[in-house]
Amino acid sequence: MENKGLTKVDLIFESIDVRKVMTKAFEMTSDEIIKEILDSGLKGRGGAGFPTGLKWKYTAAEKEPEKYIVCNADEGEPGTFKDREILDRAASKVYAGMAMAGKAMGSKKGFIYLRGEYRFLLPQLFVELHKFHKMIHEIGYDFNIEYRMGSGAYICGEESALFESIEGFRGEPRNKPPYPTVSGLFSKPTSINNVETLVTAVMIIDKGAKEYVKLGTKDSRGSKVFSISGDTPIPGIFELELGMTVQEFVNEFGDGDTKAVQVGGASGFCVPRKRFADTIIGFEGVPTGGSMKLFNSSRSMYNVLHNYLDFFAEESCGQCTPCRVGCQQLLKGVEKVKKGEAKSTYLTELVKLADTMKVASKCGLGQSVGNAFRSIVENFREEIIY
Amino acid sequence: MYHTGNLVKELAEKHGRKRESLMPILQDIVKKHNYLTDDAMVAVATELDISAAEVYGTASFYTFLDTEERGKNIIRVCKTITCSMKGKNDIVSTIEDILKIKVGETTPDKMFTLLETNCIGWCHKAPAILINDMPYTDLTPETVIDVIKGYMRK
Numbered sequence: 171m172e173n174k175g176l177t178k179v180d181l182i183f184e185s186i187d188v189r190k191v192m193t194k195a196f197e198m199t200s201d202e203i204i205k206e207i208l209d210s211g212l213k214g215r216g217g218a219g220f221p222t223g224l225k226w227k228y229t230a231a232e233k234e235p236e237k238y239i240v241c242n243a244d245e246g247e248p249g250t251f252k253d254r255e256i257l258d259r260a261a262s263k264v265y266a267g268m269a270m271a272g273k274a275m276g277s278k279k280g281f282i283y284l285r286g287e288y289r290f291l292l293p294q295l296f297v298e299l300h301k302f303h304k305m306i307h308e309i310g311y312d313f314n315i316e317y318r319m320g321s322g323a324y325i326c327g328e329e330s331a332l333f334e335s336i337e338g339f340r341g342e343p344r345n346k347p348p349y350p351t352v353s354g355l356f357s358k359p360t361s362i363n364n365v366e367t368l369v370t371a372v373m374i375i376d377k378g379a380k381e382y383v384k385l386g387t388k389d390s391r392g393s394k395v396f397s398i399s400g401d402t403p404i405p406g407i408f409e410l411e412l413g414m415t416v417q418e419f420v421n422e423f424g425d426g427d428t429k430a431v432q433v434g435g436a437s438g439f440c441v442p443r444k445r446f447a448d449t450i451i452g453f454e455g456v457p458t459g460g461s462m463k464l465f466n467s468s469r470s471m472y473n474v475l476h477n478y479l480d481f482f483a484e485e486s487c488g489q490c491t492p493c494r495v496g497c498q499q500l501l502k503g504v505e506k507v508k509k510g511e512a513k514s515t516y517l518t519e520l521v522k523l524a525d526t527m528k529v530a531s532k533c534g535l536g537q538s539v540g541n542a543f544r545s546i547v548e549n550f551r552e553e554i555i556y
Numbered sequence: 557m558y559h560t561g562n563l564v565k566e567l568a569e570k571h572g573r574k575r576e577s578l579m580p581i582l583q584d585i586v587k588k589h590n591y592l593t594d595d596a597m598v599a600v601a602t603e604l605d606i607s608a609a610e611v612y613g614t615a616s617f618y619t620f621l622d623t624e625e626r627g628k629n630i631i632r633v634c635k636t637i638t639c640s641m642k643g644k645n646d647i648v649s650t651i652e653d654i655l656k657i658k659v660g661e662t663t664p665d666k667m668f669t670l671l672e673t674n675c676i677g678w679c680h681k682a683p684a685i686l687i688n689d690m691p692y693t694d695l696t697p698e699t700v701i702d703v704i705k706g707y708m709r710k
Contacts (some may be wrong), residue, residue, distance in 0.1 A: 248636045251562045251677040287619045287676045289689045319583055322619030324674060340576035340617035399679035406680045477637045481674055
């Protein structure tokens with residue numbers, strides 16, 4: 171097990187000369203940019219962790235003259251708030267990442283889908299955007315970015331639901347394939363990347379992939395911005411090198427009484443104390459879009475699970491049956507067990523239902539409800555029953 | 557109830573009359589009037605030349621595109637886990653006391669609507685609420701009273 175310890179990093183919020191990086195990127199060929207991103211080992215920072223270089227390569231390979239670069243700023247995963255901070259403090263780097271992606275894939279048009287909850291940021295984001303458009307025009311490149319707003323739907327963070335929403339429809343995920351790289355927004359080849367992924371790509375071009383791979387592990391290259399909340403004396407946003415154990419994380423951020431850490435939000439995994447030491451935060455262990463919630467021994471894990479299930483039951487788009495009915499039944503099920511209306515063995519049936527949702531649901535929402543469900547029920551069974 | 561007047565026509569001029577214009581138009585109506593009336597949705601359908609059912613079907617999918625009457629100020633209290641752990645219930649009951657309404661209700665003078673919402677991205681400064689577009693964080697029952705009173709004076 172490769173273990174890197176806990177190291178603070180400053181890449182995402184580091185103030186850089188955006189004009190200089192953009193000039194460098196525009197002098198590179200499409201292949202050179204993509205190779206650099208591939209060599210860096212960068213995986214998507216929104217949570218799913220798809221290799222960014224491959225996504226860019228596939229989109230670049232499409233012959234269609236019209237392609238889109240979409241920035242996913244529909245940050246809705248419970249416990250995640252780093253994209254807001256990145257847009258607030260480093261918007262020009264987000265725009266630069268989109269323009270660079272545009273250069274790599276042969277696209278002149280970008281959209282940022284910003285969640286409605288962050289609408290208050292728009293005035294300052296427009297000021298920054300105006301400056302950015304002016305700057306890239308001056309260095310002789312043509313790329314235009316527009317904002318599209320969400321309206322309070324968690325599911326619109328799912329890429330194809332996000333496209334549906336921009337196109338003016340209900341945010342219901344599409345069947346895949348075709349994948350967005352082939353047929354995405356307005357049925358055109360589309361590269362959709364998380365806010366942080368785009369900024370990381372800029373830093374990779376700035377510093378070089380060779381330098382970037384010195385950070386992190388084989389499976390989880392680089393650093394990551396973490397959103398840390400719950401029972402911690404220092405909640406907030408921290409950029410950390412990937413590859414630390416949950417124990418090392420808890421030593422730094424815990425309150426001395428941490429009994430569980432929920433890694434990756436409501437759709438992520440619950441790591442109990444006995445697994446802190448041997449669980450790596452990263453793609454080789456517990457992957458995360460950045461959400462880290464700490465719970466101390468005063469918290470009821472039943473309440474945590476109930477809160478998550480209530481969240482999913484509300485946010486399921488309702489399109490496919492396993493997710494729509496599954497979320498409701500899991501919620502009702504744990505309530506029944508808690509009240510003593512169902513035997514504790516009923517929990518085993520519920521875990522089976524969560525497993526079925528994993529294979530039968532259409533999109534990531536229904537497929538990941540089982541992550542939190544199984545990991546909380548298995549590790550804190552007595553708290554759910556009694 | 558409100559009258560849309562020329563608003564929908566003006567918004568169609570601004571955002572276009574394509575299907576992808578629908579969300580920006582609905583969002584701008586809600587920004588001005590806080591919710592969508594049946595008349596407003598029919599007017600949008602006419603401008604975009606789509607059925608009113610398509611407009612309602614889209615609007616009703618999104619939590620922030622309310623199709624029920626809402627007050628001038630919409631208070632959304634985050635109920636997701638961290639806010640819930642950090643005193644969300646006290647915040648809700650304080651607001652309920654001061655406005656004399658329950659969650660889901662609107663004050664008789666149509667000044668406030670109180671709702672609960674899912675994670676708004678301020679877990680590190682919980683508990684948090686949104687009033688219209690503005691977030692208020694690190695709240696206590698005392699500070700939330702000041703925030704609400706500020707809106708009462710506006």
